[in-house]
Amino acid sequence: MSFFKAFKKIPYKFDNDQPSSNITDLFHYVVLDELFTDKSTAYQYYEVGDGERPDIVSQKLYGTPDYYWTIFLINEHLSDGHEAWPLSSQEYERYIKHMYDGIVIHSNYEIIYNTDGQLIDHKNSVAGRFEIGEPVIGSKSGATGYILDKDPTLNHIYIGGIKNGIANPDIQTLGGPFRLDDLIIGDQTSDSISTNKIWPWAKAPKYYLDENGIETTTLDIIHSVNNGTKYVSFEEYEKTLNEDRRHIRVIRPSIIDDFVIQYKKKMRGEI
Numbered sequence: 075m076s077f078f079k080a081f082k083k084i085p086y087k088f089d090n091d092q093p094s095s096n097i098t099d100l101f102h103y104v105v106l107d108e109l110f111t112d113k114s115t116a117y118q119y120y121e122v123g124d125g126e127r128p129d130i131v132s133q134k135l136y137g138t139p140d141y142y143w144t145i146f147l148i149n150e151h152l153s154d155g156h157e158a159w160p161l162s163s164q165e166y167e168r169y170i171k172h173m174y175d176g177i178v179i180h181s182n183y184e185i186i187y188n189t190d191g192q193l194i195d196h197k198n199s200v201a202g203r204f205e206i207g208e209p210v211i212g213s214k215s216g217a218t219g220y221i222l223d224k225d226p227t228l229n230h231i232y233i234g235g236i237k238n239g240i241a242n243p244d245i246q247t248l249g250g251p252f253r254l255d256d257l258i259i260g261d262q263t264s265d266s267i268s269t270n271k272i273w274p275w276a277k278a279p280k281y282y283l284d285e286n287g288i289e290t291t292t293l294d295i296i297h298s299v300n301n302g303t304k305y306v307s308f309e310e311y312e313k314t315l316n317e318d319r320r321h322i323r324v325i326r327p328s329i330i331d332d333f334v335i336q337y338k339k340k341m342r343g344e345i
Contacts, residue, residue: 116329117148122320125162136330144333149322160319166312170276174308176222176234178278179258180271183229201226203265210258213266217251221260227291228282231258231267232275279305 122131128146129139145152152158161169183198204210208221210233219233236251252258252272259266273279283304284290325333 116325116333117323118326120322120324122160122322125164128156128159131324135324135327141330141334144325144330144337145322147337148325151319152322158319160316166316170309170312173312174275176219176232176275177236177252178273178275179231179233179252179267179269180273180279181229181231181258181267182270183267198229198267199226200224200229200231200267203263203267204231204260205263208263209261211261212252212256212269213259214256215251215253217253217256219252228279230278233258273307276309277307280308280311281306 120131120135128142131145132142133139135141146155181198181200183200204221204224206221206223209218210221210231211218217236219236221231222234223232224230225232233252252269254269254272256269257266258269281289282291283306287304
């Protein structure tokens with residue numbers, strides 16, 4: 075924890091009846107660019123290899139694992155610490171399996187008007203239907219699960235805890251435990267929608283793309299998903315995020331020692 079040793083101590087009273095104690099001032103910060111005489115040459119770029127930890131990167135660049143903390147200081151996308159560090163291939167697979175454990179059902183909804191042209195219903199719309207956590211059943215398949223989430227914009231429902239089978243690799247074409255001709259019925263609300271498309275959650279669309287490759291919420295495009303409409307799946311989205319995290323800035327090895335010295339002095343209020 076050499077990083078926190080650089081922080082200055084401040085007096086703090088935990089109780090008015092007790093003497094002050096010196097604690098680490100975690101709110102103190104340093105404007106990093108002030109430590110460089112020429113910030114345009116202070117950095118270089120590095121691509122984190124599969125499974126490389128921050129201390130390994132530090133060792134490779136600086137000959138010591140102790141400067142790993144400088145990587146987090148100068149990369150805003152790593153501000154959440156180790157939680158933001160790129161996942162290894164194995165970690166990524168475990169994350170996807172855990173995070174997206176379930177299926178996604180898409181239903182084509184239609185707006186229904188009466189003879190006077192007044193809107194009377196949104197058939198198959200998930201908006202205002204179902205409760206999060208509500209048990210559901212497929213009227214024809216008999217498959218059961220519960221609502222994990224819903225997206226009225228895409229008209230998707232996300233179902234977990236599936237019984238009578240599990241989401242399998244062929245679910246996109248076979249329907250898995252739920253069927254493409256199912257009516258999904260809520261146990262508590264009695265709300266229902268028909269199924270037009272089913273995916274394993276990781277393979278399901280996070281967002282759709284128009285003919286120019288731009289994210290869209292146009293219903294005609296979304297409802298034509300069976301006709302080759304392009305989309306970015308949750309798995310693809312997460313993979314892109316993880317790959318982007320691999321591209322980091324690092325302080326050039328030739329100035330790292332001077333940077334660490336100046337940073338610690340600045341944190342202690344010595345300069």
